[in-house]
Amino acid sequence: MKIENVADLRVLVETARRGSLTAASRELGVTPAAASAMLKRLEALLGARLFERSTRAMRLTVEGQTLLDYANRALELLEEGEAQLLDTGARLIxxxxxxxxxxxxxxxxxxxxxxxxxxxxxxxxxxxxxxxxxxxxxxxxxxxxxxxxxxxSRLVARPLASTRRVLCASPAYLARRGAPQAPEDLVKHNCLTFHLNGRRYVSWRFERGGEWTEVRISGDRGADDAALAHQWALAGVGLTYKSELDLVHDLASGALVRLLPEWDGEHYPLNAILPxxxxxxxxxxxxxxxxxxxxxxxxxxxx
Incomplete structure (x- = not known):
């Protein structure tokens, strides 16, 4: 079994987009009867109902939503391929x-x-x-x-950037609490935590001269959104230890100050992940x- 008629997929997409077969047929330039026949042919081929029909509107079923996601992608790829062949500017769509x-x-x-x-x-x-x-x-x-x-291993990665984690705080925090002089001093500071791979990231590691030091930190704020740790650091409530890429503009402007510069943070590569x-x-x-x-x-x- 395979879908051979692209026009049937277009009926599915337009009906979902516009809420009725009549509106879809008008957009596609066919009669409502023809659009209905295309949709019924697709449902018969798949052995599944794609829409719940009523006098007011047509609502996608679970099966219809699943197919719609793939239909949209398939039609986009076909349109992009046509554009690449026919458009001398090789327009992306x-x-x-x-x-x-x-x-x-x-x-x-x-x-x-x-x-x-x-x-x-x-x-x-x-x-x-x-x-x-x-x-x-x-x-x-x-x-x-x-x-x-x-x-x-099912995926492919293209490296985009090589960066490290950086320990930093705002000038306001440092004026109030002082700056740590060694990783061990972090136990005296309010360290802003976030989740990494679904777990709270509370073990911060630093390297100097080939030797690694790991410190278990704590603080009064944590979130599953790492951007909040960044914002809290800017607000002066604690220290953060994040990718330098995330902090690059605030470090350059002085809104955040890098701490323990003689220690390197963990290497933190950034990749583009592709199926x-x-x-x-x-x-x-x-x-x-x-x-x-x-x-x-x-x-x-x-x-």
Whole structure:
């Protein structure tokens, strides 16, 4: 069994989008009877009801919603392929579904995404902003940006940046509490925690001369959104230990001050995570190349 008629998928997509077969048929330039026949043919082929029908509207079933997600992606790929062949400008089109870490999105990525959309007006971006480790295959993501080394062999990773964690605080906090002189001093400070891979990150590690020191810290604030630890540090309530990429602008402006500069924080690579068993659309390749260039520029400025 396979779906052979792309027009049937278009009926599904437009009916879901517009709420009725009549509106869908008008958009597609066919009669309501023809649109109804296409939808019934698709349901018969799949052996599943795709819509709950009523006199007022048509509501997607669970099966219909599942197929709709894939139908949208299939039609986007076909449209993109046509554009690549027919458009001499090789225009990019379609929706980019991207999962990104919370703090990196707010601190660095949002203006870059604006720039990419300005350069590619046929592209839309659907962002999932979370520190949760997204399953790019299960969650139907085109791309995920994640810190740390890749552990899932089903996926492929393209390195985007190499960074380390940095210990820092605001000038207001340091004026009130003083600066730690060694990692062991952190037990005397209010350390702002966040969740890492679903667990509260409370063991901070530092390296000097090849020797590692680990300190178990505590504080009066913690969150499952690492961006909050950043904001609390800016507000002067404690210390944070995060990727330098997340903090780069505030460190440069002096809003945050790097502490223990003679100690290196943990290495924290940033990768673009891609599903290995799925065709890579041109818009995804373009976004990864764009981000790689942006991170390279940022690294050059930092150097």
């Amino acid at each position: 379609g929706t980019l579904r991207i999962s990104v870490p919370s703090d990196l999105a707010r601190s660095v990525l949002l203006p870059w995404f604006d720039e990419f959309l300005a350069l590619n007006p046929g592209v839309q971006i659907s962002l999932s902003v979370s520190d949760r480790l997204a399953d790019v295959m299960r969650d139907s993501m085109d791309l995920a940006l994640r810190y740390g080394d890749l552990v899932d 290995s068993n799925r065709f890579l659309p041109a818009r995804v390749r373009a976004m990864v190349d764009f981000l790689a260039a942006k991170f390279e520029e940022l690294a050059a400025r930092r150097a």
